Amino acid sequence: MIGRLSLTARIGVLFTLISASILLGLGGLISNSVERHFVDLDRAALQDKLHLIQEIGAESTDRADLARRLADVLHSHKDLAARIQLGRDVIYATPDAAALAMGDGVRDNSPVEDLIFWTRNGLSYRALEGEMVAPGAAPAPLSILVVLNTQHHARYMAIFQKTLVIYVLVATLLSGALGWLAAHSGLRPLRRMKTQAHSVNIKNLDQRMPVESVPVEMADLARTLNDMFQRLQIDFQRLTEFSSDLAHELRTPICNMLTETQVGLSQKRTVAQHEEILASNSEELQRLTRMVSDMLYLATTENGISLPNPEIVVLEDEVSALFDFYEALAEESRIALVWKGQGATRGDRLMIRRAISNLMSNALRHTSPGKSVEVSIETWGSGVTLHVSNEGTDIPTSSLPRLFDRFYRADSARAHPETGGAGLGLSITQAIMKAHGGKATVSSEAGKVRFSLHFTCEAI
Amino acid sequence: MKILIAEDEAKTGNYLRQGLSEAGYVADLVSNGIDGLHQSMEGGYDLAILDVMLPGMDGWQVLKNLRASGSDIPVLFLTAKDHVEDRVKGLELGADDYLVKPFSFSELLARVRTILRRGRTGTEVTLLKVMDLELDLLRRRVSREGKRIDLTAKEFGLLELLMRRQGEVLPRSLIASQVWDMNFDSDTNVIEVAIRRLRAKIDDPFQHKLLQTVRGMGYVIEEPEVPA
Numbered sequence: 207m208i209g210r211l212s213l214t215a216r217i218g219v220l221f222t223l224i225s226a227s228i229l230l231g232l233g234g235l236i237s238n239s240v241e242r243h244f245v246d247l248d249r250a251a252l253q254d255k256l257h258l259i260q261e262i263g264a265e266s267t268d269r270a271d272l273a274r275r276l277a278d279v280l281h282s283h284k285d286l287a288a289r290i291q292l293g294r295d296v297i298y299a300t301p302d303a304a305a306l307a308m309g310d311g312v313r314d315n316s317p318v319e320d321l322i323f324w325t326r327n328g329l330s331y332r333a334l335e336g337e338m339v340a341p342g343a344a345p346a347p348l349s350i351l352v353v354l355n356t357q358h359h360a361r362y363m364a365i366f367q368k369t370l371v372i373y374v375l376v377a378t379l380l381s382g383a384l385g386w387l388a389a390h391s392g393l394r395p396l397r398r399m400k401t402q403a404h405s406v407n408i409k410n411l412d413q414r415m416p417v418e419s420v421p422v423e424m425a426d427l428a429r430t431l432n433d434m435f436q437r438l439q440i441d442f443q444r445l446t447e448f449s450s451d452l453a454h455e456l457r458t459p460i461c462n463m464l465t466e467t468q469v470g471l472s473q474k475r476t477v478a479q480h481e482e483i484l485a486s487n488s489e490e491l492q493r494l495t496r497m498v499s500d501m502l503y504l505a506t507t508e509n510g511i512s513l514p515n516p517e518i519v520v521l522e523d524e525v526s527a528l529f530d531f532y533e534a535l536a537e538e539s540r541i542a543l544v545w546k547g548q549g550a551t552r553g554d555r556l557m558i559r560r561a562i563s564n565l566m567s568n569a570l571r572h573t574s575p576g577k578s579v580e581v582s583i584e585t586w587g588s589g590v591t592l593h594v595s596n597e598g599t600d601i602p603t604s605s606l607p608r609l610f611d612r613f614y615r616a617d618s619a620r621a622h623p624e625t626g627g628a629g630l631g632l633s634i635t636q637a638i639m640k641a642h643g644g645k646a647t648v649s650s651e652a653g654k655v656r657f658s659l660h661f662t663c664e665a666i
Numbered sequence: 667m668k669i670l671i672a673e674d675e676a677k678t679g680n681y682l683r684q685g686l687s688e689a690g691y692v693a694d695l696v697s698n699g700i701d702g703l704h705q706s707m708e709g710g711y712d713l714a715i716l717d718v719m720l721p722g723m724d725g726w727q728v729l730k731n732l733r734a735s736g737s738d739i740p741v742l743f744l745t746a747k748d749h750v751e752d753r754v755k756g757l758e759l760g761a762d763d764y765l766v767k768p769f770s771f772s773e774l775l776a777r778v779r780t781i782l783r784r785g786r787t788g789t790e791v792t793l794l795k796v797m798d799l800e801l802d803l804l805r806r807r808v809s810r811e812g813k814r815i816d817l818t819a820k821e822f823g824l825l826e827l828l829m830r831r832q833g834e835v836l837p838r839s840l841i842a843s844q845v846w847d848m849n850f851d852s853d854t855n856v857i858e859v860a861i862r863r864l865r866a867k868i869d870d871p872f873q874h875k876l877l878q879t880v881r882g883m884g885y886v887i888e889e890p891e892v893p894a
Binding site: 489559 | 754766770820849851852855863881883
């Protein structure tokens with residue numbers, strides 16, 4: 207449930223909760239300390255009166271004198287009641303007898319050490335007890351009870367607390383609203399990105415997220431999204447090019463066959479002529495068949511199939527078998543095949559042989575007579591690299607990374623090579639390497655083109 | 667030899683039947699899996715060519731039923747899907763071979779002949795002969811008109827394959843696979859060059875040319891039809 211809540215609502219609710227708890231705490235603290243302050247005031251007032259009574263008692267000559275003096279002093283204090291007793295004998299009491307009588311009954315627990323609290327009939331009282339020396343020669347000290355009616359404080363506290371609660375409520379609601387607003391405006395860049403992302407489709411894959419104008423935290427996200435768009439754009443462009451290339455590659459043989467067949471049918475021809483047409487068609491169809499099976503192979507290999515028969519493959523054995531195969535072709539073009547180094551890797555033997563075969567066939571096609579094709583195997587830390595290099599014309603740096611693209615040919619002029627495959631060989635090699643957790647790379651400098659297959663051992 | 671073809675695509679089926687008939691086999695065509703199973707169990711065939719995707723009962727099912735009923739008729743699968751699992755499944759069920767569409771007819775014919783030859787034991791030949799060209803398997807020697815011809819190991823292997831299967835048109839892919847163990851679509855130029863070099867040794871110096879190129883199909887060694 208929380209997970210589905212909008213970010214704005216979530217931040218708003220969180221903000222409200224935080225400010226509510228802070229405000230409540232603060233309110234409680236204030237109300238508590240105000241109350242404490244009142245208690246201190248009351249105690250001070252009661253102690254003051256107690257001392258006054260004790261002083262009057264010391265100055266009084268006898269009990270009548272004491273009562274009179276006390277009545278003089280105390281009668282003007284409306285909220286104050288007092289009683290002086292000797293045992294059960296009341297020497298003096300203020301007229302507010304009700305308050306005094308209650309003090310004798312149940313007393314509420316007192317949070318402050320010496321003060322006595324009680325509340326009756328909606329009125330709150332606080333009291334202090336004390337002793338004084340009796341005027342004249344009395345056998346025992348007199349006990350004093352001073353009671354203060356704190357009703358006005360209680361009323362004030364009630365109003366104060368009510369105001370505090372209202373304030374807390376209003377402030378909480380307000381901060382919640384402000385929090386929502388803050389979250390809403392804070393998330394505006396995110397909404398802008400959403401709108402932006404919403405408008406992206408295959409026709410405008412070149413759109414990018416604004417990186418400069420968004421907050422730092424989102425710039426990272428924007429950059430990541432932009433990278434994703436970049437990759438998608440490149441891949442999509444490749445796919446588009448691929449399908450148009452594919453159509454083009456298919457068009458040539460189909461066009462040849464169609465023309466040939468229709469021209470053949472347009473007149474009576476001899477059996478030999480018909481045979482010639484059929485044979486030529488058969489050649490075109492074989493080219494098409496090979497293209498289709500290469501593409502199927504590429505598709506299955508690129509789809510991350512598990513290797514059919516993983517085993518230890520000794521690379522020099524494969525190279526030697528391939529040298530056997532290409533020997534005649536190389537001799538014919540007076541190209542020397544040179545091999546050095548040793549190494550082994552784990553993988554599917556047939557696939558690896560095919561990957562190397564494609565490189566060698568490619569190298570032989572691009573080597574001029576009298577030069578050589580060199581295969582070298584290097585073992586390094588955790589893997590093996592097999593290089594196939596040949597002397598030939600340099601490939602422009604710009605086309606190097608594209609060499610492994612399907613149907614890509616560095617020399618585009620040679621649209622329909624009689625010798626080569628469909629332009630899928632290097633893509634197949636790359637796909638095979640990726641299926642093995644490795645990769646194929648190419649470099650070209652100083653008249654030497656070098657393709658490398660990097661196998662990592664622990665990847666499989 | 668009798669071959670049963672189970673293929674629901676009419677055009678493919680008819681051409682397969684025609685091609686196999688002309689290659690000297692008795693070929694029957696059915697267009698669904700159920701007929702395929704019945705015919706192959708009763709018809710006394712030497713080979714069944716099954717399409718995997720058949721109406722009624724697919725090729726796997728037909729093969730499973732065949733093997734369950736104790737029939738050991740060789741089966742060659744045709745399929746439009748090239749998945750390794752499919753290949754493995756087919757071979758596990760007891761298929762003898764597997765061919766992915768589109769395939770060339772010469773490839774199919776070569777595979778059919780391989781399967782049908784498998785059963786025959788016969789005496790091991792030690793000398794292959796086409797007209798005056800002789801290949802001695804024991805001494806690994808080749809001669810024509812009694813004159814010794816020097817061949818490299820791979821040339822010898824190539825000539826041996828062609829002569830063992832004389833009269834059969836062998837597609838380049840089969841040659842690459844049998845002679846060099848290149849079991850994938852490789853550079854077919856290599857085969858052309860190898861054939862040219864072999865021809866230079868066994869044919870060029872002589873009047874009758876034995877090693878023929880069949881355009882669009884492959885290569886064959888046989889006696890020329892019209893010896894003058």
